Amino acid sequence: MGDFVKDHHVPVIQVQLNLRFAPGDGLSEMAAHQKEFQLFSPKHSLKSSFALINVAPPDSKDRRGFFRYLDRLKDVGSNVEGQNGHDAVIAALKDNLESKNPMPVYFTYHVATRGNIKVEVSTSTPVVFSPVKHVTISLPTLRKD
Secondary structure, three states: OOOOOOHHHHHHHHHHHHHHOOOOHHHHHHHHHHHHHOOOOOOOOHHHHHHHOOOOOOOHHHHHHHHHHHHHHHHOEEOOOOOOHHHHHHHHHHHHHOOOOOOOEEEEEEEOEOOEOEEEEEEEOOOOOOOOOEEEEEEEEOOOO
C-alpha cells in the first residue's frame, strides 16, 4: 500500500479485517449485517462498505489513503474471470456471507510485480496453527523502493 498508507498501519488494517470476519461471533455478525443491509454488493463500493464496518487506519490522512487504495482496486485485475480486483473482493464477501455456511475470511497481502497487479481470491487454510478453511483474499502491494 506504500504510497497510500504508512507501513505501520498495514498490519493494523489486516488485523481489523481478520477479526471482523473471524470464526465465531465476528463472522456471525457480518453474515447478519449482510443479510439485513447488503453491505457487500455491486451497489456499494468497497470503500463505503469498509467505512461502515470501521475498518481503516485511525488517522485521517492514512484513512483517506486507504480508501483511495480500495478505489484503485477497480484498476487492477483479479484471478476471478471477468472481474477487476475491487469487484472480486465484493463478490467473494457477498457470496460467502450469503451462503448457507459462511467460511471465515482471511485477508493478506502479496507483493505484486508491475504489469501483474491483481487481487487473488481462493479457499485455503491460511492460519498455520488451525485446520479451519477460509476464503482467502490477498491484496496486491508494491514495494516502496
